[in-house]
Amino acid sequence: MYHSVEKCDNDPFQITVSPDRFDRQLRWLARCGLTGVSMRELLRAHAEGNARRLVGLTFDDGYADFLGEVVPALLERGFTATVFVVSDLIGEHNAWDAAGPRKRLMDADGVRRAARQGMEVGSHSARHRSLTGLSEADLWHEVTAGKAVLENLLGEPVTGYCYPYGHAGAREVDAVRRAGYGYGCAIWKSELSGRYALPRTYVGERDGALRLRVKRVRHQVRWCW
Template sequence: MSTGINILMYHQVGDFAPMKAHRSTYCHHKRFARQMAYLARFGYTVLSMDQVLACLSGAQPIPPRAVALTFDDGYENFYEYAWPVLQRHGFPAMVYLIADLLGKPSYWFASDGRDTPLLMSPERIRQLRAEGVDFGSHSASHAKLATLETPAIHEEVTRSKAILEDVLGEAVNHFCYPFGSHDRRAVDAVAAAGYTCATTCVRAPATPADDPLTLPRKAISYGDNLIGYFWRLHMKNNPKREMIRRDGYTFADATA
């Protein structure tokens, strides 16, 4: 029986020219298709984030070669390029949405001269939810939470939850820290808002020892061919940084 789950972090999936910078936020659609085919061919179990929680809590065993697929920011190109591939394989996916920016461009790319791809509209989100995509919150404005005053952190996590629950007509229980930026205040705010699960950018497999509100993930980059993909799936990673926990266990700020 496995003791860990590789939660994989994607951002955009699309038709991108070769690049040297910002590669961690892009995945070419042809490589993505090969990566998903690899998971299917070699017997990986792709879990929903609800199933991840159940496994980590001990409610069900962690299957061998367990992975989960998460997509930050909620880009429209998920619908065109990633979702058809996921549907073909029957793989679940979690997409984290920026509540104030639904249907708007991803403004934060403009600061370094990149194109600002469109984020999903409420209509698209409801369509994809009906087709089986899971959605969580990526805050209200995509702010680095650990840099904010405490009241602003609470505003980001609670308001985003309310907006997305109104769009979806159901509870939103999953959160993802923008840029991976979180500290004890942010984790406490996410807990107080009623989320049951939150993901970071700390690179390691998720295990039952992790706090469900600071789960680590492994980023998939533009440059990851199948050899690199295999390496990310099977490496233990650099020793896991001390993780923030709410039970008094050792913790450290984990911004990225």
């Protein structure tokens, strides 16, 4: 689970990885014989029994640096990834992080370019609001509006959803399923873990080879659902 990849001196929420560290993390994956893929590819391979050497790479929020820093580094190694986009804020900035630095989000052309270069585009809600505190009507809007906007933008089905802040209870997971998504990404393992609440492992600036090895083992335990 990544967010942003760029040079950054002010990162209070620890969502930014420097390009140099990101490059070293990708090289570590390659040395381990692993290939980074989108969640769509990972789940397809998992269903076919061919996912052993694959690792799903996800990027929450749809920052503009996904195109400038992430995609070139992935393509250089033959990797892909999933980027989860906040549909109502395309082309704007991370307004939900009021206390943090402003980060630009991909515009509509950028989202299309990412898809054309083989990246999966998923929905990260309409406004990046925590779903668990919303009314039924607002919950349904946050889950369905992003799918509709992105499908109209891309001209193809959007099958992945990512819960803002990782907040997902039984009601939210059911809404994502009913909305027609093929899977949902959470963060933590829970009693809801499964195709619509997939646990992920946070990767940050401090994660070198040793920490990544530990996180890989820990995630393999969490992945069993």
